[in-house]
Amino acid sequence: xxxxxxxxxxxxxINGLVIGNIYALLAVxxxxxxGVSHLINFAHGSVYMVGAYIGWLCVTKxxxxxxxxxxxxxxxxxxxxxVIERVGLRPLRNxxxxxxxxxxxxxxxxxxxxxQLLFSPDPRALPTQLPTWRIAIGGGSIGALDLxxxxxxxxxxxxxxxxxxxxxxxxxxxxxxxxxxAAQQCGVDVDKVNRTxxxxxxxxxxxxxxxxxxxxxxIDPNMGFQAGLKGIVAQLIGGVGNVPGAIAGSLLLGLIESxxxxxxxxxxxxxxxxxxxxxxxxxxxxxxxxxxxxxPPEPLTGTFIAPSRPLVLPKxxxxxxxxxxxxxxxxxxQPYLLQTLGNAWLYALLALSLTxxxxxxxxxxxxxxxxxxxGAYASSLLALDAGVxxxxxxxxxxxxAAALGTxxxxxxxxxxxxxxxxxxxxxxxxxxxxxxxxxxxxxxxxGVTGIPPLSVAGKPLVSGQWVYWVxxxxxxxxxxxxxxxxNSHLGRTLxxxxxxxxxxxxxxxxxxxxxxxxxAVAGFIAGVGGALMAHFYSYINHETFPAPVSMLALxxxxxxxxxxxxxxxxxxxxxxxxxxxxxxxxxxxxxxYGVVLLLLIRFRPQGLLGTV
Amino acid sequence: MADQLKNSLPKKPLLEIAGLTRRFGGLxxxxxxxxxxxxxxxxxxxxxxxxxKTTLFNLISGLDAxxxxxxxFEGGDVTGLSAERLAALGLARSFQHGRVFxxxxxxxxxxxxxxxxxxxxxxxxxxxxxxxxxxxALIRPPSVRAEEERLRAEATEIVRMFGERLTxxxxxxxxxxxxxxxxxxEIARALALHPRLLLxxxxxxxxxPTETAEMLEIIRGLKAGGxxxxxxxxxxxxxxxxxxxxxVMDHGARIAEGPPAAVAGDPAVIEAYLGHKAVxxxxxxxxxxxGGRDAEGDAARILVAH
Numbered sequence: 001x002x003x004x005x006x007x008x009x010x011x012x013x014i015n016g017l018v019i020g021n022i023y024a025l026l027a028v029x030x031x032x033x034x035g036v037s038h039l040i041n042f043a044h045g046s047v048y049m050v051g052a053y054i055g056w057l058c059v060t061k062x063x064x065x066x067x068x069x070x071x072x073x074x075x076x077x078x079x080x081x082x083v084i085e086r087v088g089l090r091p092l093r094n095x096x097x098x099x100x101x102x103x104x105x106x107x108x109x110x111x112x113x114x115x116q117l118l119f120s121p122d123p124r125a126l127p128t129q130l131p132t133w134r135i136a137i138g139g140g141s142i143g144a145l146d147l148x149x150x151x152x153x154x155x156x157x158x159x160x161x162x163x164x165x166x167x168x169x170x171x172x173x174x175x176x177x178x179x180x181x182a183a184q185q186c187g188v189d190v191d192k193v194n195r196t197x198x199x200x201x202x203x204x205x206x207x208x209x210x211x212x213x214x215x216x217x218x219i220d221p222n223m224g225f226q227a228g229l230k231g232i233v234a235q236l237i238g239g240v241g242n243v244p245g246a247i248a249g250s251l252l253l254g255l256i257e258s259x260x261x262x263x264x265x266x267x268x269x270x271x272x273x274x275x276x277x278x279x280x281x282x283x284x285x286x287x288x289x290x291x292x293x294x295x296p297p298e299p300l301t302g303t304f305i306a307p308s309r310p311l312v313l314p315k316x317x318x319x320x321x322x323x324x325x326x327x328x329x330x331x332x333x334q335p336y337l338l339q340t341l342g343n344a345w346l347y348a349l350l351a352l353s354l355t356x357x358x359x360x361x362x363x364x365x366x367x368x369x370x371x372x373x374x375g376a377y378a379s380s381l382l383a384l385d386a387g388v389x390x391x392x393x394x395x396x397x398x399x400x401a402a403a404l405g406t407x408x409x410x411x412x413x414x415x416x417x418x419x420x421x422x423x424x425x426x427x428x429x430x431x432x433x434x435x436x437x438x439x440x441x442x443x444x445x446x447g448v449t450g451i452p453p454l455s456v457a458g459k460p461l462v463s464g465q466w467v468y469w470v471x472x473x474x475x476x477x478x479x480x481x482x483x484x485x486x487n488s489h490l491g492r493t494l495x496x497x498x499x500x501x502x503x504x505x506x507x508x509x510x511x512x513x514x515x516x517x518x519x520a521v522a523g524f525i526a527g528v529g530g531a532l533m534a535h536f537y538s539y540i541n542h543e544t545f546p547a548p549v550s551m552l553a554l555x556x557x558x559x560x561x562x563x564x565x566x567x568x569x570x571x572x573x574x575x576x577x578x579x580x581x582x583x584x585x586x587x588x589x590x591x592x593y594g595v596v597l598l599l600l601i602r603f604r605p606q607g608l609l610g611t612v
Numbered sequence: 613m614a615d616q617l618k619n620s621l622p623k624k625p626l627l628e629i630a631g632l633t634r635r636f637g638g639l640x641x642x643x644x645x646x647x648x649x650x651x652x653x654x655x656x657x658x659x660x661x662x663x664x665k666t667t668l669f670n671l672i673s674g675l676d677a678x679x680x681x682x683x684x685f686e687g688g689d690v691t692g693l694s695a696e697r698l699a700a701l702g703l704a705r706s707f708q709h710g711r712v713f714x715x716x717x718x719x720x721x722x723x724x725x726x727x728x729x730x731x732x733x734x735x736x737x738x739x740x741x742x743x744x745x746x747x748x749a750l751i752r753p754p755s756v757r758a759e760e761e762r763l764r765a766e767a768t769e770i771v772r773m774f775g776e777r778l779t780x781x782x783x784x785x786x787x788x789x790x791x792x793x794x795x796x797x798e799i800a801r802a803l804a805l806h807p808r809l810l811l812x813x814x815x816x817x818x819x820x821p822t823e824t825a826e827m828l829e830i831i832r833g834l835k836a837g838g839x840x841x842x843x844x845x846x847x848x849x850x851x852x853x854x855x856x857x858x859x860v861m862d863h864g865a866r867i868a869e870g871p872p873a874a875v876a877g878d879p880a881v882i883e884a885y886l887g888h889k890a891v892x893x894x895x896x897x898x899x900x901x902x903g904g905r906d907a908e909g910d911a912a913r914i915l916v917a918h
Contacts, residue, residue, distance in 0.1 A: 308715065309785070481750060488749035489730055489760065492720045499713035506673060506707075507805060508699030508728035517742045611715060 010137065012258045018146050018215070020254025021153035025208035026231030027238070027246035028160065029201025034241040035177035036190075036197045038097075040418045042104040043084060044205055045228020046111035049221060051077045051206025052213040053115060056126050066129050070152075073210045074203040081202025082195050089198075090191065091602060098364060101418055102558065103601050105366075108224070109551060109594030115221040117587060123220040126213035149211050156204055157247060163200075164243075173197055177241065205231075225547065226270060229429070232422055233277045239287020249288070271433045274426040281423050282411040310610030313566055322476055328468070335464035340580040341573075345471035346536070348572035349529030350549075351556040352478055352565065353522040358554065359563030359611065360486065361518045362498030363420045365409070367428020369549035371523050373435060375401040375530030376540050377442055380451045383535075390454050394531040401527020402520040413515045416501065428550055435542040447541025454535045462536075471532060475569065478525050483565050485521070486612065494518055495563070495612075548590055555597045561607030570608060624687050626651045626840050627672070627809055632681035634667055634864075641667040643864035644681070649809065649842055654835050656843045656851045656872075659861035660885055665844045666708050668861070669811050672842075673705045674698040686808065700728045702808030706798040706815060708844075714787035718778060721786050721797050722767040725804030731759060763804075770800045773830060791818045799830070810834070810841045816850060828853060852876065860884065 026048060033041045054076045058069040088107050092099045130148065134141040164170040169192075175183040176193045184190045212227065213219040234253045238245025253273060260272040280287070313321075329338055350372055358364045379397035382388040388396065408430070412423035435442045442448070453460045454470060461470055485491060493514055496504040501511055534540050556575050560567020575596070579589050600607065625648040634642040641664040649655050657665050670676040672683055674695035682691045690698060704725070713721050727733060732748040735741035748756050771778045774796045781789060786797055795815055802810055815831065816824045828850050835841060835854065845851050851858060851872065858875040860868040862884040868875050875881055 484750055484752075485746075488752065489723070489727075489732065490746070490749040492716060492724055493727060495716055495720075496713045496724045499715055500711045502675060502695075503707065503711035503713065504724070505695040506675065506699060506705055507724055507801065508696050508733075509724070510696045513742050517746055520742075521746070 008262070011141070012262045013255065014142055014146060016255035016258030017251060018149050018254070019257060020234075020251035021149050022208050022212050022215070022250075023230050023234045023253055024153055024247045024250035025156065025204045025211075026227060027234035027250045028157070028243055029204045030231050030235045031238070031241055031243045031246040032173070032197050032201050034235070035243070036173060036180070036194055037089070037100070038241075039089070039100050039104065040232060040240070040422065041201075042101070042228060042232075043088075043107040043111065044104075044201070044231055045224030045226070046108040046115075047077050047080055047084075047202045047205045047224070048209035048212075048227050048231075049115060049219075049224030050080055050111060051209035052126065052219040052223065053119060053209075053221075054206065055210035055213055056124060056219055059126060059129070060124075070207060070210070073206045077206025077209075078199040078203035080206075081198040081200075084202070085195050085198035088598070090194070095601075095605065097417060099601050099605055101364070101421065102554070103598060105551060105554070106594050106597035106601065108228070109548070109590060110598065112221055112224060113588075113591035113594060117591065119221060121221055123218045125217050126210075126219050127217060128214040130214075145211075145214060149215065152207060152211060156207070160200070160204075160243070169193070169196060229425065230273055233273050233280075233426075236277060236422070237280050237288055239289050242287060242289060245287055245289045252288075267437055268433070270429065271437070274430050274433070277426045278411055278423060278430075281415060281419060285415060285419065308561070308606035308611040310561060310564060310606075310612045311608075313609075318566070325472060326469070326476075329465040333464070335467075338464045338468040341577055342468040342471050342536075343580075344573050344576040345468070345475045346529055346533050347553070347556065347576045348475050348569045349471070349478060349532075350526050350553045351560070351568035351572045352475070352482060353526035353529070354553045355557045355560070355563055355565070355568040356482060356494075356522045356525075357518050358557055359561075360491070360494045360498065361515060363412075363424075363515060363518070364554070366421045366425040366550050366554065367431070367547075368424070368526060368553050369545040369547060370408075370428035370431035371401050371405045371526035372530035372533065372549065373431055373540075373542075373545040374404050374523075375527030376534035376544065377435060377448065377530075378527065379531030380448045380534045380540060381441070383452050384448065384450070390452055390535055391456065394454070394528055394535070397531035398524040398528040401530065402523035405523030405527070406516055406519045409519050410512075410516065413512050425547070425550075428547060432542050432546070442542075445542065447539060447544075448534075449539050451534050451538045451540065453538065454532070467536060474528060474532065478528075479565050479569060482521075482525075486563075486565070490514075490517070498563075551597075552590075552593055555593050555600075558597065558600050558605075558607055561609040561611050563612040564607065564609045565612075567607055567609040567612075625649060625684075626653075626686060627842070628684040629672070630682045630684075632668070632671055632683065633679050634664075634671055634676065635679050640864050642671060642678070645861070645864065645866055647859055647866065649840060651840055652838055653856045654831075654841045654843060654854055656845055656855040656858045657861055658845065658848065658851055658858060658875075659867075663861040663884075664864040665861055666813060667864075669705060669813055669842075669844065673703060673811060699805060702806070703811070704802035704805040704807035704809075705811035706795070706802055706813055708813040708817065710791065710794045710798060712786040712789075712794045712797050712801075715785055717783050717785055718771060718789070718797055718800075719764065719767055719782050722770060722800045722804045723763060725801035726763050726767065726806075728805060729763070732756060767800075767804055770803050773803075773833075774800065775826075777826075792820075792823050795819070795827075803834075808840065810839055812841060812843045812845075814844055814846060816845065816847055824850065848876075 026044060030041055030044055033039060051073045054073045055069055058064045058072050064072065084107055088103050089100050092103055128145055130144045132143070134143040164174055172183065172188045172193050173196065175186070175188055176190055180190060209227070230253065234250035235246045236249070237252060238247070238249030253276065256276055257269055257272050261269055332338065350368060353371065354365060354368045375397045378400040379393045382393040382396055383390050408427045409424060412420055412427070415423055436445060453462045455461060493509055496509060497511060497514055505511060530545065537544070552575065556571030557568055559574060560569070560571035575593060579592060627649040629645060629647040632642055632645045633640065645668065657668065659665055667676065671678050674693050674697065677692045682689060684690065685701060685703065690701065713724065716724070732745045735744050768782065771782060777793060778796055778800070781793070786794060789797065795817070799812070799815060816827045819827060824847060831841065831854055843851070843854070855872050857870065858872050859866055860875055860881045867880045867884055868878045
């Protein structure tokens with residue numbers, strides 16, 4: 001039902017501006033960090049979540065007065081920001097550009113999972129001590145909290161402006177943002193600038209989390225993921241690294257969301273932000289307020305991916321390992337073990353797919369779980385609703401995932417580096433949101449039940465051994481195909497794009513064509529993987545393949561070595577198989593993945609088997 | 613090295629640039645520049661740092677698009693054409709600071725140079741073309757394997773031009789090479805394209821005198837083989853020895869053009885390199901013995917000496 005009078009629209013506007021103010025607190029911090037360190041900080045959302053929890057402790061456990069709560073949150077998160085910079089990012093200053101990006105992802109997982117372990121995954125109420133009066137304005141109304149949020153937003157913008165404009169450290173920050181090396185030559189302590197910027201940004205982010213907790217009166221350990229993304233979207237709308245742009249972008253995003261909800265309903269809320277993100281990246285990749293186009297500067301060699309010498313397994317070793325893996329069910333008969341390893345092989349398909357695009361072509365996709373979801377839904381719905389035999393539905397699902405996946409990521413082909421990661425992350429979220437909202441096709445939040453198992457000649461392959469063998473055989477087939485692909489002219493062409501896309505273009509390599517090919521092959525492999533998962537699990541819904549699965553896949557790929565086929569299989573076996581076999585408690589698993597990712601980036605960025 | 617010259621278009625220059633302009637905000641990096649390169653000619657572009665030489669290369673090679681002006685290559689208008697299309701037309705370039713593919717072997721780097729010549733790459737039909745290419749890469753019929761073998765042999769042959777410097781490192785990743793060797797790989801990669809026109813952006817930057825002399829011989833050999841070359845270079849003795857014609861750029865515009873000897877004596881050129889006062893000083897003092905050791909110092913000395 002559309003509101004027909006003016007009053008509700010005023011409410012939506014006020015609501016949009018309030019939410020926009022909250023996004024602004026996040027986006028300004030992200031813009032400052034990007035300004036001095038050219039890094040899109042994926043851990044920013046987690047700092048925001050920590051801010052909300054510090055606030056919750058202050059309000060409910062310590063019963064502190066509101067101003068003290070604010071100061072505590074800002075101080076606590078500021079400190080956290082400085083620690084993140086010192087421990088997580090400074091050691092990576094001279095590492096390839098991909099390293100700090102991945103480190104912020106790892107930090108974000110560690111923070112979110114620690115909060116989940118400390119405070120339980122359940123949402124908690126964060127009551128506000130503010131009075132509940134509301135001022136009526138022309139049919140709408142404004143409450144005390146709205147005014148507080150607006151006040152904090154405008155106040156911090158003012159303070160920040162004063163700091164950057166009138167203090168010596170503020171000048172140093174601006175100088176570093178303009179030219180880091182020149183600033184350092186002039187005696188600016190760049191480390192101090194970085195620390196300060198992370199502290200300020202994190203303090204603002206923490207306060208933002210506290211305000212959101214109060215606004216909705218609920219907080220949970222995973223609240224940071226979506227919020228961090230929104231901050232990134234807002235910052236991109238305004239143009240990365242542009243502080244006033246970030247504020248304008250945030251208010252705009254808040255309004256878009258608020259009006260969007262008014263027109264279409266709450267369940268579409270996040271869709272607007274991500275569609276807006278894709279549109280901005282495609283139409284105005286430098287933001288709404290950016291100036292002229294510029295050619296990216298010439299890099300020295302291999303700036304995005306670390307130089308490495310891969311470990312090449314001899315042919316006989318590969319054949320022996322494959323034969324041993326195939327023979328395992330003849331020796332080992334525990335169904336639990338076989339099922340676990342079978343699951344690891346299914347995840348290895350995802351890792352194989354991701355290592356092709358992230359490793360071989362250098363397009364670090366953070367939305368790869370979306371391809372699994374497309375494959376799983378395509379195969380299940382083809383089998384259930386269209387009556388296609390499962391054996392045919394699985395490869396068809398692979399084709400659907402290849403086509404849809406490539407089409408969805410196509411707008412991001414013109415992007416580079418961190419922007420690809422953000423765009424693919426958004427595409428992954430869009431897939432989940434479409435599955436949730438397109439009820440007539442996907443059955444919405446209920447999910448798909450009673451998915452038939454894979455069967456050959458009427459005999460369902462559900463017993464212990466087949467749960468192991470089917471994924472393994474499919475995996476070996478795809479691994480062999482991918483190795484063959486990497487040995488052909490396509491292998492060196494794809495890797496040339498990763499190493500230096502400008503030089504590749506100058507030698508006639510059409511980037512769209514080869515990125516499209518890589519995503520299509522990757523989509524097919526992941527789609528088949530997702531389809532097999534659906535037929536083994538027999539039930540899927542929009543939460544079967546959440547964003548952390550994409551993170552897990554990335555960890556597998558980095559553990560094995562970027563672009564390394566054997567490495568992808570090894571990574572999946574280690575990260576899915578080992579925790580299961582050691583019976584590590586499920587709630588610690590994601591934390592372990594996050595820590596593994598951080599340690600790898602710091603100490604062995606080329607992975608166990610090396611970048612190919 | 614170059615393909616057989618086509619005789620269908622006699623006297624038509626291979627590359628013709630007319631009124632090319634590129635602005636970056638308030639700065640006009642290339643300002644109404646015109647230039648022609650005849651088939652088989654070696655034309656050098658010199659000028660102080662920031663004169664717009666590399667921007668000009670980016671405009672010619674399709675990595676950047678001009679704000680005004682036109683580029684004609686082999687009689688066809690190629691203004692604003694993408695880099696990948698220009699590569700397919702036979703235009704190859706090296707980069708000022710070196711852009712080799714770090715994690716690829718020397719051989720693979722050179723083979724990427726031959727990318728446009730692969731038969732599997734040729735079908736340009738959307739959707740079908742890439743799928744055919746994928747199928748050919750996976751199935752690898754005898755024709756594809758033979759082509760790959762032939763190109764490998766040819767790439768090895770090109771690398772051999774650089775003698776003992778590169779040949780033993782054929783299978784080493786390019787990131788393990790010295791700076792000078794990366795520049796050599798870049799040139800080898802450009803030659804694998806079988807270029808109709810080769811753009812070299814400071815091929816001897818960072819090389820010592822011995823290495824520079826070797827590079828001079830290689831470029832001389834390429835020229836003798838009939839290859840058309842457009843060269844940006846700061847080391848003027850090399851320019852003087854190799855060029856048929858020299859174009860001097862300053863502030864994005866052409867300030868002089870002609871045979872090497874004529875350009876070297878041009879007061880406008882000396883002024884561009886040494887500043888206004890230096891023109892008079894140079895005329896009085898003769899060769900400047902205390903010139904800097906950098907390339908521009910060299911340039912100034914040679915200009916004044918002429």
